[in-house]
Amino acid sequence: MVEPENPDALAEAMIKAGQSTSPRARSTSCTSTASSSENKYDKGNFTNRLFQIYEDLASTTKVISA
Secondary structure: OOOOOOHHHHHHHHHHHHHOOOHHHHHHHHHHHHHHHHHHHOHHHHHHHHHHHHHHHHHHOOOOOO
């Protein structure tokens, strides 16, 4: 995994992955990345995270009446 918005880190990770001599290491890395991505972008998990953000905002935001 590389940090978002960092093309240099992405390029370096891609080069390393391509140069890996072990098919097992490549497979393990791909499996780990796929699992992480599936978890991060799972509809249920995304919905829960979004709901938590709204709850946090609601509990810390002061309502101002006109």
